[in-house]
Amino acid sequence: MIRTSENLYKNGFLILNNCIDQKIINNIAKKINETLLKEIIRLKLKKKKNLTDNFNQLIKKISQFEIQKKLSKDLIDANLIDKIFNQKKLLNNLISLLGPDLSYMADFEVAISSKVNKVNDYYFVKKFHQEFWSGMGLESLQLWIPINLKKGMGTIEIIKNSHEWGHIPHQNREPMKLPKKYKTYKVNIKPGSVAMMSALTLHKTIKNNHNEIRIALPITVRNFHYPNYGNSDLFNFKKFNQSFFTKFRKKLGNSQLTAFRTKSINDIKNLNGDHSS
Ligand SMILES: [Fe+2]
Numbered sequence: 001m002i003r004t005s006e007n008l009y010k011n012g013f014l015i016l017n018n019c020i021d022q023k024i025i026n027n028i029a030k031k032i033n034e035t036l037l038k039e040i041i042r043l044k045l046k047k048k049k050n051l052t053d054n055f056n057q058l059i060k061k062i063s064q065f066e067i068q069k070k071l072s073k074d075l076i077d078a079n080l081i082d083k084i085f086n087q088k089k090l091l092n093n094l095i096s097l098l099g100p101d102l103s104y105m106a107d108f109e110v111a112i113s114s115k116v117n118k119v120n121d122y123y124f125v126k127k128f129h130q131e132f133w134s135g136m137g138l139e140s141l142q143l144w145i146p147i148n149l150k151k152g153m154g155t156i157e158i159i160k161n162s163h164e165w166g167h168i169p170h171q172n173r174e175p176m177k178l179p180k181k182y183k184t185y186k187v188n189i190k191p192g193s194v195a196m197m198s199a200l201t202l203h204k205t206i207k208n209n210h211n212e213i214r215i216a217l218p219i220t221v222r223n224f225h226y227p228n229y230g231n232s233d234l235f236n237f238k239k240f241n242q243s244f245f246t247k248f249r250k251k252l253g254n255s256q257l258t259a260f261r262t263k264s265i266n267d268i269k270n271l272n273g274d275h276s277s
Pocket of ligand 1: 126129130131203
């Protein structure tokens with residue numbers, strides 16, 4: 001895990017392989033299809049057999065933005081995002097990278113990349129950008145979690161070491177200037193693995209030309225005790241892991257350590273009990 005931290009520090013990104021159970025990935029894809037079907041019924045459209053066709057059906061009536069927002073809300077409500085962050089390997093690595101007091105941004109949007117997205121639609125086919133531009137704090141990590149990703153769909157492309165370049169001036173969602181020479185890396189990942197990057201790592205969408213839609217979850221994770229080096233205070237974060245200190249403070253109830261949650265001295269029976277572990 002020390003190596004994970006060193007790699008992230010050195011490269012500005014890392015891939016954590018096989019850290020989410022395939023069952024969870026399948027359940028997320030299933031839930032996404034259920035949400036699409038519910039919307040199709042609500043809008044009196046014709047139900048289709050698979051997820052991509054259902055998405056293509058729905059997009060005739062509502063915007064991709066609205067669909068993406070609805071999908072993330074339903075995944076959170078079904079506790080499926082909590083399940084991801086409960087995965088041992090992922091959780092242990094995040095604890096080692098950021099410390100144990102962890103939260104994820106609940107305002108995220110499921111990212112769908114479809115063959116029909118136009119290359120000049122910068123919202124869905126993003127040019128090189130830093131998450132820092134849209135408010136992500138320097139203290140946070142951006143996760144990219146593939147859900148439906150097949151060979152030939154493409155992923156995201158990262159500029160190596162760009163996290164060391166600081167804040168890149170930008171306009172209209174693209175950098176105003178980049179170095180003459182830089183190296184890129186096309187993220188090579190499978191569902192069940194997670195890509196992570198810093199708030200300054202330049203990255204862009206690789207357009208998906210596959211017949212099926214590509215689905216990924218871009219989710220920001222931060223330690224809620226770290227100072228906010230961005231607009232983190234303006235977003236909703238859900239806590240998913242707590243340190244001993246945080247749990248202890250919570251258990252005692254308040255910072256004055258009054259007897260709100262602590263026991264009365266007379267009620268404590270095992271003062272001389274064995275507390276060795
Ligand atoms: Fe991004």
